[in-house]
Amino acid sequence: MKKTPEQRIMELEAEVKLLEKQKAFLERQAYIADKKVIFFDMMINLAEKEYDIDIRKNLSPGQSPASAVKRKKP
Structure with missing residues (x-):
């Protein structure tokens, strides 16, 4: 059964x-x-400063995380 224009409008x-x-x-x-994200970033910055450690990995500018994993595997 075909719907009336009013029914179609109501559905839409x-x-x-x-x-x-x-x-x-x-x-x-x-x-x-x-x-x-902002909160976690601040917490990582605080932990790195407070404990004098590097939590984030330092990748070279041209290296993506996926390519780094591929290169490590033999």
């Missing part, structure tokens, strides 16, 4: 509301993730 409006809720949720999740 409901879908838009759902997508707006999903977008808002994902934006909140991204905001929280960004804050966690």
